[in-house]
Amino acid sequence: MDKILRVNLNDLTTRVEEVPSEWAGLGGRALTSTIVAKEVPPTCHALGPNNKLVFAPGLLSGTASSNSGRLSAGAKSPLTGGIKESNVGGTAAQMFARLRIHALIIEGMPKGDGWYSLRINKEGVSIQEETGLLGLGNFAVIDALQSLLGKKTGVIVIGPVGEMRLSSANISVKDPSGKIRSHGRGGLGAVMGSKRIKFISIDDEGAPGIQIADPEKFKAASRVFTKALMDHPVSGQGLPTYGTNVLVNILHEAGGLPTRNFTYGQFDGHEQICGETMHDTIVARGGKPRHGCHAGCVIQCSQVYNDKDGQYLTSGFEYETIWGLGANCLIKELDDIAQADSVMDDLGIDSIETAVAFGVAMEAGLLPWGDGKEVVRILRDEIGKGTALGRVIGSGAGAVGRTYGVTRVPVVKNQAIPAYDPRSVKGIGITYCTSPMGADHTAGYTIATNILNVGGQVDPLKKDGQIELSRNLQIATAAIDSTGMCIFIAFPALDIPECLPALIDMINARFGASLTGDDVVNLGKTILKTERAFNLAAGLTAADDRLPEFFKSDPVAPHQAVWDFTNEEIDAFWDF
Amino acid sequence: MDKILRVNLNDLTTRVEEVPSEWAGLGGRALTSTIVAKEVPPTCHALGPNNKLVFAPGLLSGTASSNSGRLSAGAKSPLTGGIKESNVGGTAAQMFARLRIHALIIEGMPKGDGWYSLRINKEGVSIQEETGLLGLGNFAVIDALQSLLGKKTGVIVIGPVGEMRLSSANISVKDPSGKIRSHGRGGLGAVMGSKRIKFISIDDEGAPGIQIADPEKFKAASRVFTKALMDHPVSGQGLPTYGTNVLVNILHEAGGLPTRNFTYGQFDGHEQICGETMHDTIVARGGKPRHGCHAGCVIQCSQVYNDKDGQYLTSGFEYETIWGLGANCLIKELDDIAQADSVMDDLGIDSIETAVAFGVAMEAGLLPWGDGKEVVRILRDEIGKGTALGRVIGSGAGAVGRTYGVTRVPVVKNQAIPAYDPRSVKGIGITYCTSPMGADHTAGYTIATNILNVGGQVDPLKKDGQIELSRNLQIATAAIDSTGMCIFIAFPALDIPECLPALIDMINARFGASLTGDDVVNLGKTILKTERAFNLAAGLTAADDRLPEFFKSDPVAPHQAVWDFTNEEIDAFWDF
Known part of the structure; x- marks a missing residue:
C-alpha cells in the first residue's frame, strides 16, 4: 500500500x-x-x-x-x-x-x-x-x-x-x-x-519496491520512449556532449544572452565560458563530460569539472549558473565560476537567484563587474557567515535591489529572471510573467521553439504565437513535472510522434490505467489553475504577472528589442 | 491665480x-x-x-x-x-x-x-x-x-x-x-x-498672499474653532503639558503598550519614559515643555528637550518614537532615546519604522534588548554610513524580518505598526488593516474613542462597533488631512458641537463656497476610495488588509487578548 x-x-x-x-x-x-x-x-x-x-x-x-x-x-x-x-x-x-x-x-x-x-x-x-x-x-x-x-x-x-x-x-x-x-x-x-x-x-533496505500492473506493456513503451530520447538531436547529442551550457553560444548568437545585469543581449566573453570551451577543458583536465543526475538518465547532461591541477572542482555545472555569473556579471574565467558554483552547492543556495543578485549588486557598486574572485569571497565570507551583506545578497535579486535602491532588477514575483532575455526571446517572457512559480524558464521552456526550432518555429522577436506557445508548454510541463520525468524529455516529445504516447503508455502500464493525451493535458491545466488559485488567495494579482518596467523602456542590443506585450495580451494567457 | x-x-x-x-x-x-x-x-x-x-x-x-x-x-x-x-x-x-x-x-x-x-x-x-x-x-x-x-x-x-x-x-x-x-x-x-x-x-518675498472671500465670517468662525481647541481637555491641556508622550502611561494602563517587539502590552519601565517624567526632566534642565511645529498652532505638543548639561538635545520628541525605542525595544533611558531621536532627525529616517525595525533586529539577536547606546551607534555608524546592516535596518521592519528570518514582524502592507497593540485596542487594528497607507495610527485614530473616551466610548477589548468607528474616523481624517489641519483638532471636533461647523464655515468663508457636513464626509469617502483604487491597480488585495499571523495566535498580556476579526468582518470596512 x-x-x-x-x-x-x-x-x-x-x-x-x-x-x-x-x-x-x-x-x-x-x-x-x-x-x-x-x-x-x-x-x-x-x-x-x-x-x-x-x-x-x-x-x-x-x-x-x-x-x-x-x-x-x-x-x-x-x-x-x-x-x-x-x-x-x-x-x-x-x-x-x-x-x-x-x-x-x-x-x-x-x-x-x-x-x-x-x-x-x-x-x-x-x-x-x-x-x-x-x-x-x-x-x-x-x-x-x-x-x-x-x-x-x-x-x-x-x-x-x-x-x-x-x-x-x-x-x-x-x-x-x-x-x-x-x-x-x-x-x-x-x-x-x-x-x-x-x-x-x-534507508530503502527492505523496501517493497514498485508494482507494475502490466510489465510487458511497460517494457515495450519504455523502449520506444528511450529510443526517442536518444534519437533527438538535443537530448541525444547536444546535451550529452556540452551539457546545458551548449546554450551560451546559441543565446549569444540569438542576441538573447542577458549581459551586464540585462543591459545587453550579447557577451563578448562568450567564447571563454561556452559549452564547447567547457567540454574541451573538462576533457583536457581528465574530468567527465557526461554524468547522470539520477540512475536511469540517458541524457547525462551533468559532468565533472576539474580544476587546472586535475582535482575535482564541481559538477552539475549548468548553463544558467555560467550565464548568470558569466555574461550577466561579466566574469570571463570559467574556473572562477566553477569555484563559485561549488561554494553555492555547499552553502545550499540557488545559483540562479544568487547570480542575478550579484548582477544587481554589481550595478549597485558593491563589487566590481567581472570580479569572480570577489564573488567567491562574498559567497564564503559574507553569505556563508551570515553577515548583513551576505544575508542581503542571499535574500535574492529583489532584496538587493530594494536595499540598495536599484531599479534595474530582473525579477517577476520577486524571483530572479533566468538566462534568456524576454525582449529578444518573447515567448519566454510570457512564461516568466504568468508562471505561478515566478520567473522560471523551466515552467514553459519556449526556448525550444523560439530558438532551437523544436516543436515548430515561433519567431522569438515577434509577439505572434507566443501566448499560445507558452500556454501549451506550461500545461505540458506541469503534467511532465508530475511524472518524475526530466524536463528535457520535452524535446523528443515535441518532435518525435511516438514519444508522448509511449510516456502515457508507461503510466497506464504502471497503474493499470487508461489515460489519454487529453487526460494529460487536463491534468496540466488543473495543476496550473490550482497553483494560480493559491496565489490569488495569497494576495497576488494580475499586476504580479508583469515584467519589470525597464524591459519596456530600455531596448536591448543587438535587436534593439523591447518588451511590448500589453497587459490584456498577457492576461489572455489564463483563458483556458 | x-x-x-x-x-x-x-x-x-x-x-x-x-x-x-x-x-x-x-x-x-x-x-x-x-x-x-x-x-x-x-x-x-x-x-x-x-x-x-x-x-x-x-x-x-x-x-x-x-x-x-x-x-x-x-x-x-x-x-x-x-x-x-x-x-x-x-x-x-x-x-x-x-x-x-x-x-x-x-x-x-x-x-x-x-x-x-x-x-x-x-x-x-x-x-x-x-x-x-x-x-x-x-x-x-x-x-x-x-x-x-x-x-x-x-x-x-x-x-x-x-x-x-x-x-x-x-x-x-x-x-x-x-x-x-x-x-x-x-x-x-x-x-x-x-x-x-x-x-x-x-522664498515667499513678494508673495501675493491668501485671499479670503468673506473675512468677517472667517474671523468669527476661526474664533469659535480656536476656542474649541483650547477648551478640550486633550488638545487644551494634556497635549500642551506632556506632549504626545502623555500616552505612555495611558497605554500602559490599558495594556495596549506594545512591549518587546509586540510580545507584551505593558512595560515595567514606563515610569522612566512617560510624559510626566519627560515634562519634569525638561523643566529641570531648562528646556521648553511647549513648542509649536508651525505658526498658528495653539496646542504646541512639541517641546525642546535638553541633555543633562542643559544643552539642546532634540525636539518634536513624540510618543511613537519614545514608545518604539522604549517599551518596544526595552530601553529605559529617556536620554538615550532622545539622542537616537536627534540622530534619526538628522539622518532623515522615519522614527516609527526605524524603532520597530530595531525591535525586530533585537528579536533577531543583532543587538541586545534595551541597549540604547548600541541603537545610537547603529544609527550613526551603520545606517548613517550605508553599511549593509544599516541599509537593512533602514529599509524597515519588514526588511529586517525577511533578511533575518524573523516571523514576529509587526507590519501591514510592509509598513511598521505603531504604538498601540491591536489585540488590546481593537479599533486601531481595523485602521492598521484597512488604511490605504499601510499600518498608520493617524489614518483613523480610534485611540480617541477606545482609550480616551473622546467621541463616545467603544470598548477596546471587544469587536463591537470597531469597524464603524475606524471607518468614520478614516473618512473624517481623510477630509481633515485635506484642510491643512493638524489631526489633533479631531478631539474637539468629536466632542464639542461647535467645532466642526466652525471648520466648515472657515473653508466656506475662505473660498466663498457653501459646503455642508455631508460634502466633507463625501470628500473623505472619495479620497479613501481613490487611494484604494490605486492600491488595487498596483496589485494590492484584500489579503494585504490583514494583520500578521502572530496577532491571532499569540495572546498579549495583561488581557490575554488576541486579534479575532474574521476576514469578512475586516473587508466589510469598505462597504460605504
Whole structure:
C-alpha cells in the first residue's frame, strides 16, 4: 500500500497515513501543489508554523523508465509569496517510490531552539534531535551521513543558507556519485530551515519496491520512449556532449544572452565560458563530460569539472549558473565560476537567484563587474557567515535591489529572471510573467521553439504565437513535472510522434490505467489553475504577472528589442 | 491665480500651470492622492522615472486659522507599494499658500549621476545643480541654507538616508525655530532621493498672499474653532503639558503598550519614559515643555528637550518614537532615546519604522534588548554610513524580518505598526488593516474613542462597533488631512458641537463656497476610495488588509487578548 508520511513538529510526532483516494493518481508537482493548496493557508507566513513542506516522487519514479527519477518539493515560497514546486534529480525520488511513499508532509514548527533530522525507512519516519552536523555545508553532511549510515543512504539536506532561512536557500539531494542536485528555486531551503530540519536520511533496505500492473506493456513503451530520447538531436547529442551550457553560444548568437545585469543581449566573453570551451577543458583536465543526475538518465547532461591541477572542482555545472555569473556579471574565467558554483552547492543556495543578485549588486557598486574572485569571497565570507551583506545578497535579486535602491532588477514575483532575455526571446517572457512559480524558464521552456526550432518555429522577436506557445508548454510541463520525468524529455516529445504516447503508455502500464493525451493535458491545466488559485488567495494579482518596467523602456542590443506585450495580451494567457 | 508648479527632471525643465478646475477645490491629501492616482502608473517602480512626488498645502493653509499649517506629500510608496500621503508641520505649507502654489509636482528622473535642488519663489520654480550639501544631515543643510538665503527661507530636505533611497527615508521641513518636522512614513524621502533632489528652498518675498472671500465670517468662525481647541481637555491641556508622550502611561494602563517587539502590552519601565517624567526632566534642565511645529498652532505638543548639561538635545520628541525605542525595544533611558531621536532627525529616517525595525533586529539577536547606546551607534555608524546592516535596518521592519528570518514582524502592507497593540485596542487594528497607507495610527485614530473616551466610548477589548468607528474616523481624517489641519483638532471636533461647523464655515468663508457636513464626509469617502483604487491597480488585495499571523495566535498580556476579526468582518470596512 502506498502511504503518506506526516511529520508534525509542533508536538514532534509522526504518522503513516493512507493515501486519500483523490491523491492516489497524482505524483510530483500535481501532488505537492494539490496538498499545499489544500492544507496551507495562502496568507500564512512562509517561515511560520502554518506553512508545510511537501516532498513527492513522480508517477513513474522508481520504475525502470529512463529519466523518471525526479522528486518534487512544494510549499508556500518565502521568495515569491506564492505556491512553489521545484523538482530535482538525485537518488531520493526512486528511494521514496520503492518505499511506496506517496508523499512526505512536514508541518508545524518545533518549540524552543533545537534542531532535528528525519530518518525514513520501511517502517516510516522518525524524528531525531540534531546537533553535530549543524552549520556544516552540504558536502560535509553527506560525507558524514555516508560514514554513519552507509554509502547507499539517501540524503535530503539544507546548507548554512537554509539554516539562516534566507529566501534563496535551496534543498539539496544526494546524487548517485555522492554529490548533490538541488531543489533550486523559491527558497524552499528556508522553509526546511524554518522547520529546523537539517537533513532527512533515507534507508530503502527492505523496501517493497514498485508494482507494475502490466510489465510487458511497460517494457515495450519504455523502449520506444528511450529510443526517442536518444534519437533527438538535443537530448541525444547536444546535451550529452556540452551539457546545458551548449546554450551560451546559441543565446549569444540569438542576441538573447542577458549581459551586464540585462543591459545587453550579447557577451563578448562568450567564447571563454561556452559549452564547447567547457567540454574541451573538462576533457583536457581528465574530468567527465557526461554524468547522470539520477540512475536511469540517458541524457547525462551533468559532468565533472576539474580544476587546472586535475582535482575535482564541481559538477552539475549548468548553463544558467555560467550565464548568470558569466555574461550577466561579466566574469570571463570559467574556473572562477566553477569555484563559485561549488561554494553555492555547499552553502545550499540557488545559483540562479544568487547570480542575478550579484548582477544587481554589481550595478549597485558593491563589487566590481567581472570580479569572480570577489564573488567567491562574498559567497564564503559574507553569505556563508551570515553577515548583513551576505544575508542581503542571499535574500535574492529583489532584496538587493530594494536595499540598495536599484531599479534595474530582473525579477517577476520577486524571483530572479533566468538566462534568456524576454525582449529578444518573447515567448519566454510570457512564461516568466504568468508562471505561478515566478520567473522560471523551466515552467514553459519556449526556448525550444523560439530558438532551437523544436516543436515548430515561433519567431522569438515577434509577439505572434507566443501566448499560445507558452500556454501549451506550461500545461505540458506541469503534467511532465508530475511524472518524475526530466524536463528535457520535452524535446523528443515535441518532435518525435511516438514519444508522448509511449510516456502515457508507461503510466497506464504502471497503474493499470487508461489515460489519454487529453487526460494529460487536463491534468496540466488543473495543476496550473490550482497553483494560480493559491496565489490569488495569497494576495497576488494580475499586476504580479508583469515584467519589470525597464524591459519596456530600455531596448536591448543587438535587436534593439523591447518588451511590448500589453497587459490584456498577457492576461489572455489564463483563458483556458 | 493659484498655480501648479511642475518640475520635469527627464529634461530639467519646469512649468507653471493653471490649476485644472477639477483640482481647484482640493488641497492637502485630497489633492496629492488625486494627482498621484491620475498621473502615476500604479505598477511603476516607486524609485523609477514614472513615479511622481507631489506636495500640496491644505485648503486653509496660509490663513490665520489655528493649526492649519500642514503640508501634504504624496507618491507611490517604495515601502508599501501603494499610494502614500504623509503630512507635516513646519513653515512650508504656509509659504506655498501665500505664494498661491496649489501643488508642486516633481516627475521624471535626471540622466547621469548629478544631484539637484529646487528654488521656489514668486516667479515659480527653478532647478540648480547641487554638490556642496550632498551627504550632509538635515540640520547642517538647514544651517547652511539659512546662512546663504536668510533665516526666513523655507526648506524641504532629505538627509543621507533619503540620498541612499532607503525605504524608511523621510522628508523633513524646517519649522519656525529652524528645527525640523517630517513627512515621516512610507519612504517618501527615498522617492525624493530617486529624483536626486537634495532640498527645496522657498522664498515667499513678494508673495501675493491668501485671499479670503468673506473675512468677517472667517474671523468669527476661526474664533469659535480656536476656542474649541483650547477648551478640550486633550488638545487644551494634556497635549500642551506632556506632549504626545502623555500616552505612555495611558497605554500602559490599558495594556495596549506594545512591549518587546509586540510580545507584551505593558512595560515595567514606563515610569522612566512617560510624559510626566519627560515634562519634569525638561523643566529641570531648562528646556521648553511647549513648542509649536508651525505658526498658528495653539496646542504646541512639541517641546525642546535638553541633555543633562542643559544643552539642546532634540525636539518634536513624540510618543511613537519614545514608545518604539522604549517599551518596544526595552530601553529605559529617556536620554538615550532622545539622542537616537536627534540622530534619526538628522539622518532623515522615519522614527516609527526605524524603532520597530530595531525591535525586530533585537528579536533577531543583532543587538541586545534595551541597549540604547548600541541603537545610537547603529544609527550613526551603520545606517548613517550605508553599511549593509544599516541599509537593512533602514529599509524597515519588514526588511529586517525577511533578511533575518524573523516571523514576529509587526507590519501591514510592509509598513511598521505603531504604538498601540491591536489585540488590546481593537479599533486601531481595523485602521492598521484597512488604511490605504499601510499600518498608520493617524489614518483613523480610534485611540480617541477606545482609550480616551473622546467621541463616545467603544470598548477596546471587544469587536463591537470597531469597524464603524475606524471607518468614520478614516473618512473624517481623510477630509481633515485635506484642510491643512493638524489631526489633533479631531478631539474637539468629536466632542464639542461647535467645532466642526466652525471648520466648515472657515473653508466656506475662505473660498466663498457653501459646503455642508455631508460634502466633507463625501470628500473623505472619495479620497479613501481613490487611494484604494490605486492600491488595487498596483496589485494590492484584500489579503494585504490583514494583520500578521502572530496577532491571532499569540495572546498579549495583561488581557490575554488576541486579534479575532474574521476576514469578512475586516473587508466589510469598505462597504460605504
